[in-house]
Amino acid sequence: MSTPEIMVNDSELVEPPVVHADRRHSEWVMMLREAWRMRRTKIGVGICVFMVALAVIGPWVAPYSPTQFVAPPFSPPDIPKMWLGSDYIGHDVLTRVLYGGRTVILLALAATVIGLVLGVTLGLITGYARRWIDESIMRLLDVVLAFPQIVLALLFVSILGPRLWLIVLIVGIGHAPRIARVARAATLEVSQRDFVRAAEAFGIARYKILFNEIMPSITSPLLVEFGLRLTYSIGIIAALSYLGFGMQPPAADWGLMINENQIGVIIQPWPVVVPVLLIGILTIGTNLVADGLGRALIGIERDTGVG
C-alpha cells in the first residue's frame, strides 16, 4: 500500500451538497443521466433510434410490395430500380429489408417484457421470502437455466409447431431465471433494510411490501438487465426465424431472409448480407445502451453507496 487508500468518513456529504427544495431526481433518473454522459450510450441510442425508425418508416418508403415479383430471381442490383437486387423468387430485396425489421424488434421486445415481469416477480418473492420458498423456486429456475435458451425454444416449437406467441412466450420464460437472479440479489439486499422491518411491524400485506416498498429500490439493476436481455432476445428471435420457426414465407423478416437466400449467396449476396448486418448492428446498439447503463449503475453505487 504505497499510497494507502484513504477511507474517508463521508458522512458529512452523504447527501448532495446542494439540495433543491422541490426538484429531486430518483436514482434511476440519475443513472440515465450518468449513462447519457458516456459516448457508448449515445452511439447505442443512436443506433436503436435508427433501427426503430427504419422498422416504422420503412414500409412507407419501400418502392414495391414485399410480395411483388419485380425481377428474375437473384438479379444483381440495378440502381435506381432495384438498389439491392432481387431475392430467390424475384422480390425486391430493399423492400423486404425495409419491411423485415418490424417483426424482430416487436417480438424481441414482447419476449423481454414477459421475461422481465416473470423474473422480477419471482426474484422479489424468493429474495424476500427466503427459506424453503426461495430454495424450491430457485432450484426450479436452475432447471430452466440448464437449457440453452435456443434449445429450450426449439424443443417447444418442434412439439407445438412454429407459432409466434409460443416463441415469444418461450424466449420470455427462458429469460426469467436470469432476470430473477438479478432481482433476487437486489431484493435480498434491500429487504435487510429497516424500512422493510417497519412495514412488517405495521402488518402491511406482503405483496404490498414487495411492490410498494422493495421494488422501487431495485429498478436500476433491472433497467440494465432489460437492455441486456433485449439484446439476447433479438439474437434468439432472429436465429429462430432463420431456422424456419419464426415468420413463415412469404412474410418479410430479416432472419427468414437469410435462410431463404443463402443458396444464392455467391451470385447475389445482398439479401443475406444486409439482414445479417442489420441484426448485428441492432444488437450492438442495444448492447451499448445496456453497457452504458451498467457502467452508470456501478458509478452511482460508488458515489452514494446505495444500490
Next chain:
Amino acid sequence: MMRDATPRPESDAVLKVEGLRIVLDPSGVDIDDDVSLVIRRGEVLGLVGESASGKTTVGTSLLDYQRRGAKIAEGRVEIDGQDILAMDPKALRGVRGGQISYVPQDSSAALNPALRIGTQLMEILEIHGFGSSQTDREARLAQMMAEVLLPSDKQFLRRYPHQLSGGQQQRVAIAMAFANRPKVIVLDEPTTALDVTTQAHVLDTVRELTRSYGVAALYITHDLAVVSNLADRIAVMYAGKVVEIGTRDELFDDGHHPYTRKLLASIPDITGERALRGIPGWAPRPGQRPSGCSFTPRCSWATEKCSQEYPPVEQVSPGHQVRCWRQREVGAQSSVLEADSGERKIIETAAEDKQIISVRDVIAFYQHKETLHDITTSVAEGHCLSLVGESGSGKTTLARCISGLHPHKIVGDIEFNGKALARDARDRSRATRQAIQYIFQSPYSSLNPRKTIGQILLQPLKVFFDLSRDEMEDRMVKVLEQVALDSSLLSRYPDQLSGGERQRVAIARGLAAQPTVLICDEITSWLDVSVQAAIIELLAQLQRDMRLSMLFVTHNLALVRSISQEVAVMNDGRIVEYGLVDAVLEDPQADYTKKLLSDTPTV
C-alpha cells in the same frame, strides 16, 4: 490528569496549516475556509464539530487528499517546513504513511480483507524502507503489536481482518499508522463505531503513543466528551471555519463562543446534575451557509451585526482565539458545566404503577445459538426503562422480541397488558401492533428512500385508522408538529433531510399510530451529540405529555439519567443489574456496571 500548562514555543510546531480553503469542484462553494492550525510535537489537537462542519475534509487535506468533487483552493500545509500541497505525486507517496498517516473511522473498510494482517503491516514498513534489514522490520512489527496491546505471535499475524474484533481491527489500523514513526497522525473518529470499553482502550493507546513518540496528532470527533481527556488543545469547527481554539480548560471552563458552550451543554451528564440541552436546528451544509456568522440562526446571543458580517479572529488570551462578535459577553457568563444545575426534567413516577410490558424467563435464539438467557423484566405504565449494554449484549434482540421482529425461536412469556404477545408481529392483532411502536437505530435505513415523508407518515394512518383524506392530512401535520418539524417537509424525500430530521420523522411515524408503548432502539447512536440531546429532550417531553411507556435501548450509560426511571444493564444475553436509575448509577453492584461507568467518557 496533569498537563503541561505552559505554552510551548511556536518553533516546536511540527504541523502548520495556514489559511486553508477547500471548495466544491466545480461549483466553487466553500467547504472549509480560512482554517489555520498549529500542532506541536507530542501534542493532541482535538478537532470538534457536527456533521457537515468540514472537519474530515480538513483532516484528509493534511495528506493532500480530497474526495471526488472537492478541491484545495488556497492555503499551505507544512510538516517540518515542507509544503505538502506543493509536492509531486511521487514525493507525496513517500510522505503519506511515512511522515504523516491517517486512521479512518471504519478500520474494517481500510484493511485489505484479502491480506493477512502481518502481511499488511510488513508491507507498510517495506514500502517506506523502515530499518536496514528484514530483522529490523520484524523487530519493529513485534514492537508495534506490543504497543497497541495485541499479541505478535505468528498465529495472530496470520489472521485476516475479518477474524479480528472491531476493537482489534482499529488497533491494527493504529499500529499501521504509527509503524514508520510518523511526525503527524490524523485520527478521524476512530472510536465512533466502538463500544465504550474498547473506546477507552483505544484512547489510552493513542495518548500513550503520541506522547512517547512525540507525534503531532489531530483527533477529529463530533463528541467533546471523547477528546476532553485526550486532547491538549481543542479546535471547534462550525460550517467550515474554526470558531474557537484553545486548551481544554480554556474551552470547557471559559468558552467564549456560544457554539462551544452549547456543545458542552449537549453532552449527556452521567451524574444527572446538569439538564441535557440540545442545539436547535442543524449545521448548514456547504452552499447553504447563511451570510455573516454561520451560527446566527441557532444562536441565542445573535444580534443584527452577526447576520451581516463574519467576525474576525480575536485573542482571548495567548493561544485562545475565538470568532464571535459578542465573545466578551459570552465569556463573562459562568461555565455551563457549573452554571446550569437546573432541575432534571424526568417525570416522577410511582413504583406501584401497573406493568404494561412484562417479560418472564425469556430465552431467545439466533438461528440455533442461544443469545438471550432467562430474561425477566418489565416496563410500568408511563415509565421509561433503559436497556444498556455493549454490542452483542442482546439488548436489541430483547427489544425486537417484544416488538415481534425477531425472526428466530423465542421461549418464555412476553405479555402486553397481561395478555400473551404472539412471537411474530403479523400474528398479533391490529390493536396490539398499533399499541407497540418501534423506532429503529439508523434513520438512514428505516425510511424508504423512494417515498416522500408524507407517504411514509401515511403508512400507519392507512393501516390502523379509517380516515378521510383531510383527516389524514391533519394527523400528519399534527405528528410533525409534535416532533418539531415543519409540515413543508411532507413533500420531501428522506435524502433531503439531515440525520436528526430523519430520526424525527421516524419518531413521527411511530407517534402517528398513537401507541402506548414506544421502543427506541439506539435511536441516537447515528446522530451528532448536539442532535442527540435534542432528540432526548423531545422524547422526555413526549413521555410527559402523552404518558407514553418507553423502552430505551442504548449503549451510552450517560444518557439514561436524562430519559429513564429504571435501568437494566445487559451483558452477554443476561440482565446483570436492574434498578432505579439513581440507585444503579450511584451505587452500582455488578462489576460489569462499574466497569461501564468508569469507561464512559465524561467532561
